[in-house]
Amino acid sequence: MRLEDYKDLYDSMKLSEDSDQRILVQILKNRNEDNKTKKKGKEYLARRVVKVAVAALVAVVAVSGVAYAATQLWNTNVAKRYGVSKDTETMQKMTDKGFSKIMTDREESKLTVTDNGITVDVVQTLADEHFAYVYFEVEFSKEYEPVVKGADENSDTGVAMPEISFSSKNLADNNLNFCGSVAKVINDHKVAYEYMLMSPSDSELLEDFVVDMNIEDFTVDHEIYDSNSYSIVKGNWNLSWNLSCGTEKSTYEIGKKVTIDGVEMDVEKLVISPLSYQLYVQLKDWDAFNKLFAKDEQPELSEFQYSDGTFDGLGGIGSTNIEHSDSRGTYVIEVKGFDKIMDLDKLTGFTYGGNKISLQ
Known part of the structure; x- marks a missing residue:
């Protein structure tokens, strides 16, 4: 492996200044030890320093908990x-x-x-x-x-x-x-x-x-x-x-009855991945809901709650679909993509039309 290859590998890691400093200290420490040996040829020292640099880099990555593949590959x-x-x-x-x-x-x-x-x-x-x-x-x-x-x-x-x-x-x-x-x-x-x-x-x-x-x-x-x-x-x-597509998701069967602006509905199910969600709401009175929809006042999922008590307002883009079915009634299916990656392990609830709904 050429010196340039090692340099490219190091540069691609984009570590913190603290990690860089720890690597440098290790390199200088080992270089001083090399100078005490009988092998003082420039070629030997250059190879030794590069190998130490990579070894120190691996050590710092391991100690710091940096995932090499993720750090190197993600833009x-x-x-x-x-x-x-x-x-x-x-x-x-x-x-x-x-x-x-x-x-x-x-x-x-x-x-x-x-x-x-x-x-x-x-x-x-x-x-x-x-x-x-x-x-x-x-x-x-x-x-x-x-x-x-x-x-x-x-x-x-x-x-x-x-x-x-x-x-x-x-x-x-x-x-x-x-x-x-x-x-x-x-x-x-x-x-x-x-x-x-x-x-x-x-x-x-x-x-x-x-x-x-x-x-x-x-x-x-x-x-x-x-x-x-x-x-x-x-x-x-x-x-x-x-297209590489992640399929892992969490499904919450909710079954919570809510009344929003006088309109009764059942919040039935939330399907969520780190990138988007689908919320299924069954309507009791389609005409009443449609009046809200026509005035652009339809309820929507406005925020998620995390286990540490914080709330996350939603960005991103989505759509609200209306599904009519004789057997299931009328459903509103709210579909939206997040503007950042959602940590599903910390998710404890959400707010829909002013109603706080627990997922625990």
């Missing part, structure tokens, strides 16, 4: 975005259970395409049966101006946006529901994007899906100066892959 922006940048245990768990798929860890699994001087790399996906999050980076050659001066690094305004579509042969009409935005402006010619894909219905889950991503052009919005938009370049950036 740092993705980890930060989903609230686990300091939680290597959760990162490793999400990878082991199939929720996370890193596309850059092995040469054979890389998803990259270049056309007209623009390279698109799918970096990482997070997915369960209902929602998938696709994080990809685009590098523009110097001839393009993808980031307008004055653009915000986390805003679509003044940053090139792709004309993009997602489809799957697993669906009858091929089309996947999706939305997305700029995740981060990495530099003047490199931008990261995040798109969320949604299953069309409860009966069409994302498990074993083949995802086709197609980009036709990139357009810059000059709203920060005027209302003009223009296409930087047209091309063909097409990528296809098998």
Whole structure:
């Protein structure tokens, strides 16, 4: 293994300054011991220092509880975005259970395409049966101006946006529901994007899906100066892959009767994964509920409660589906993806339409 390879390995770990310092101390300690030996050749010392560096690195990782695979493989922006940048245990768990798929860890699994001087790399996906999050980076050659001066690094305004579509042969009409935005402006010619894909219905889950991503052009919005938009370049950036989908979830049979704004209903069941939830509520009076729905006053799940007594308000995007069945009555099925990874082990309850409901 070359010296450069060891350096690349070390750099890829992105450890804390404290860990770096402990490694350095160990290296210097062993180097001083080497200087006392008879073998003082430069080549011997260089190899010895590198081996000690890697040994010290492994020791620090073991003592610090850092999960190597998770730390090395998860994109740092993705980890930060989903609230686990300091939680290597959760990162490793999400990878082991199939929720996370890193596309850059092995040469054979890389998803990259270049056309007209623009390279698109799918970096990482997070997915369960209902929602998938696709994080990809685009590098523009110097001839393009993808980031307008004055653009915000986390805003679509003044940053090139792709004309993009997602489809799957697993669906009858091929089309996947999706939305997305700029995740981060990495530099003047490199931008990261995040798109969320949604299953069309409860009966069409994302498990074993083949995802086709197609980009036709990139357009810059000059709203920060005027209302003009223009296409930087047209091309063909097409990528296809098998979506890695975590299927582990917790199901809570609740059966709690609540009255919200005079409307009676039964909160029957919560199905939840680290990335999304489905809440099933049976209605006693559809017409009364529909009046709330028409006024955009329908109840919804507003927060989760953890074992330490804290509450977590929900971000993310979702939908409310109405299901009519002669045998089961009328159900409201609330489906929503989280804007960060949920720790199911700490979950103790939630609030629906102002009613606190225990899961214990």
